[in-house]
Amino acid sequence: MSDRLKRVDVILGNYHPEKYKILAGAMERPNKDIIQDLIDSGLKGRGGAGFLTGLKWKFAAQVPSEEKYVICNADEGEPGTFKDREILTKVPRKVLSGMGICAKVIGAKKGYIYLRGEYKFLVAQLNDQIDEFHTYCDKLGLDFRVEIFLGSGAYVCGEETALLNSIEGKRGEPRNKPPFPTNEGLFGKPTVVNNVETLVSAMMVCKIGPDQFKKLGIQDSHGSKLFSVSGDTPRAGIYDLEFGLSLEEFVKEFGDGDTKAVQVGGASGFCVPRKKFSQTTIGYKAGLDGDNLPTGGSMMLFNSSRSMYHVLENYLEFFEEESCGQCTPCRIGCQQLKKGIDAVKRGIRPPEYLDQLLKLTETMKITAKCGLGQSVANSFSSIVENFREEMIY
Amino acid sequence: MPHTKELVEKLVDTYGRSRESMLPILQDIQRTEHYVSDDAMVEIAKQLDISTADVYGKATFYSFIDTVPRGKYVIRVCKTIVCEMHNKSGIIETLENLLKIKIGETTLNRKFSLLYTNCLGWCHMGPAMLINDEVFTDLTPERVREIIAIYKNKN
Ligand SMILES: Cc1cc2nc3c(=O)[nH]c(=O)nc-3n(C[C@H](O)[C@H](O)[C@H](O)COP(=O)(O)O)c2cc1C
Ligand code: SF4
Ligand code: FES
Numbered sequence: 325m326s327d328r329l330k331r332v333d334v335i336l337g338n339y340h341p342e343k344y345k346i347l348a349g350a351m352e353r354p355n356k357d358i359i360q361d362l363i364d365s366g367l368k369g370r371g372g373a374g375f376l377t378g379l380k381w382k383f384a385a386q387v388p389s390e391e392k393y394v395i396c397n398a399d400e401g402e403p404g405t406f407k408d409r410e411i412l413t414k415v416p417r418k419v420l421s422g423m424g425i426c427a428k429v430i431g432a433k434k435g436y437i438y439l440r441g442e443y444k445f446l447v448a449q450l451n452d453q454i455d456e457f458h459t460y461c462d463k464l465g466l467d468f469r470v471e472i473f474l475g476s477g478a479y480v481c482g483e484e485t486a487l488l489n490s491i492e493g494k495r496g497e498p499r500n501k502p503p504f505p506t507n508e509g510l511f512g513k514p515t516v517v518n519n520v521e522t523l524v525s526a527m528m529v530c531k532i533g534p535d536q537f538k539k540l541g542i543q544d545s546h547g548s549k550l551f552s553v554s555g556d557t558p559r560a561g562i563y564d565l566e567f568g569l570s571l572e573e574f575v576k577e578f579g580d581g582d583t584k585a586v587q588v589g590g591a592s593g594f595c596v597p598r599k600k601f602s603q604t605t606i607g608y609k610a611g612l613d614g615d616n617l618p619t620g621g622s623m624m625l626f627n628s629s630r631s632m633y634h635v636l637e638n639y640l641e642f643f644e645e646e647s648c649g650q651c652t653p654c655r656i657g658c659q660q661l662k663k664g665i666d667a668v669k670r671g672i673r674p675p676e677y678l679d680q681l682l683k684l685t686e687t688m689k690i691t692a693k694c695g696l697g698q699s700v701a702n703s704f705s706s707i708v709e710n711f712r713e714e715m716i717y
Numbered sequence: 718m719p720h721t722k723e724l725v726e727k728l729v730d731t732y733g734r735s736r737e738s739m740l741p742i743l744q745d746i747q748r749t750e751h752y753v754s755d756d757a758m759v760e761i762a763k764q765l766d767i768s769t770a771d772v773y774g775k776a777t778f779y780s781f782i783d784t785v786p787r788g789k790y791v792i793r794v795c796k797t798i799v800c801e802m803h804n805k806s807g808i809i810e811t812l813e814n815l816l817k818i819k820i821g822e823t824t825l826n827r828k829f830s831l832l833y834t835n836c837l838g839w840c841h842m843g844p845a846m847l848i849n850d851e852v853f854t855d856l857t858p859e860r861v862r863e864i865i866a867i868y869k870n871k872n
Contacts, residue, residue, distance in 0.1 A: 400838055401835070401836065401838075402836075403797045403798055403799070403835070403836040403840070404798070404799060404836070404840050405836075405838065405840075406838040406839060406840060406841060409838055440838070441744075441779075441781045442834075442837050442838055442847065442852075443838065444850045445850055445851065445852060473740075474740075474741070474744060475779075476740060476743070476744060476779035476780070476781040476782055477779055477780035477781035477782075477834065478778060478779050478780060479835065490740065491737065492736065492737055493735070493736035493737040493738065493739040493740060493775070494736070494775070495774055495775055495778045496778060496779070552840070552841065553841065554799045554840035554841045554843070555798075555799055555802065555840075556802070560840075560841035560842070561841050562841070591797075591798070624798065624799060624840070626802075630802065634801075635798055638796075638797065638798045638801055639798065642797060642798075642835055642836075645780075645835065646835065648778075
């Protein structure tokens with residue numbers, strides 16, 4: 325691999341030979357120091373929204389409450405994302421360490437791993453790890469217990485407040501924010517919801533310190549990041565790479581020589597056409613993230629044999645099915661967008677109708693309640709604007 | 718159905734008599750009975766002291782909970798973009814021919830149901846499908862024939 329694209333193997337690297345050593349070290353340190361390290365490290369959430377992890381922990385730590393929760397978000401439903409399963413399969417101890425450190429810092433006694441139903445086959449091996457983790461918690465004097473909660477095939481349950489409702493036994497529909505989970509989360513108690521990879525990264529900050537951590541990655545994107553690479557590529561798989569690389573370098577490394585577009589961040593993310601590869605970098609500075617945008621490291625490559633119309637149609641079908649239906653702009657909007665591009669393609673509507681559909685996605689961005697409805701505009705506009713001819717002919 | 722009643726009672730004992738137990742209870746009923754019947758929903762509502770509509774709302778929310786009877790082996794083929802690009806339709810065609818049912822249907826002997834699902838998280842090894850909880854990746858029509866032959870011989 326080229327230099328700038330070096331593999332850093334931070335997330336999936338080998339365990340420390342001594343089990344739960346980093347957790348043990350964290351037990352000896354004041355909570356405020358750990359929080360400060362996390363803030364200094366610049367670590368941002370890996371589940372998509374990119375919120376500063378240190379701040380999230382700080383908020384939850386500040387709220388006085390007997391009952392608090394740590395939740396590991398392993399719902400991983402964004403099309404083209406498969407790295408959390410790899411983490412949970414290969415280095416589950418790192419995830420549990422991260423949860424343990426978080427529990428210690430915020431004062432939580434109970435944690436959940438919200439595991440998507442599609443990964444049910446992992447339950448037995450994870451439970452073995454959890455049992456062992458509990459013995460270490462006891463040894464270290466950490467009053468903390470973790471349980472797996474299994475999802476049942478609903479993408480929207482990955483949205484943190486929908487996830488909370490799902491555990492509470494309600495329909496997995498997103499809540500209004502505020503209040504944020506750090507104040508009123510599971511059962512109304514302060515709760516940290518973090519992505520699987522974020523928890524491992526937080527544990528890495530404790531291990532190598534904020535300065536070392538910051539040295540990985542470029543500019544505003546600190547640390548390494550797992551990328552799920554799929555589509556038209558001879559090298560599909562999971563790669564632990566430094567954050568902040570340019571799309572051009574990425575395509576050189578992973579493309580099949582005929583890459584026409586790359587979808588960054590899954591169906592909720594952006595589609596970048598070839599002519600913009602050189603000016604696009606992957607990371608938080610790149611303008612490829614926004615609030616609630618699940619840029620969980622999904623990279624899907626399309627070569628010139630692919631119809632971008634079919635790609636968009638496939639995404640819209642996904643959103644239409646996965647919308648929880650709670651708010652009208654998203655429920656009706658997704659249906660109308662799908663019908664709309666179909667009508668343009670078949671000549672029932674004029675090409676200008678696409679502009680009306682673009683306006684509809686703008687409305688959805690503003691009025692939809694959660695990130696699902698809000699981010700439909702990302703893929704829709706980036707595909708319709710960059711591949712307009714393909715939408716019409 | 719006395720059997721359903723007993724099952725729900727047992728599950729309520731296992732998971733606790735509270736609303737939070739609902740999804741785990743629904744999942745277990747789905748696993749043993751291959752769907753959640755109206756009777757089961759009424760019984761859960763009674764046992765947890767919530768409305769039947771509430772249980773129904775929950776059961777229909779999740780795509781892995783079925784409220785119509787399904788086969789013993791539910792095959793869910795990923796139809797999201799990456800699998801779609803890698804010959805998902807060839808896989809579906811093979812399955813439809815082997816099982817003599819269309820997508821969405823269940824075989825007469827109630828052994829197999831064939832359904833679509835969204836991204837399973839195996840895009841780099843697509844096309845992918847689940848049979849109950851088991852994952853199958855890198856599918857080709859030949860591999861599908863082998864897999865189904867094995868399942869046809871299972872009880
Ligand atoms: C529709 C939707 C689906 C989401 N799915 C996931 C998911 O599967 N995993 C995840 O970690 N975050 C997901 N998120 C983001 C979560 O709401 C939340 O921001 C994240 O879990 C916070 O963790 P982090 O700060 O560690 O990234 C999703 C958001 C939306 C709007
Ligand atoms: S935006 Fe869509 S998924 Fe989100 S709450 Fe509204 S209807 Fe549900
Ligand atoms: S697209 Fe089929 S597994 Fe992800």
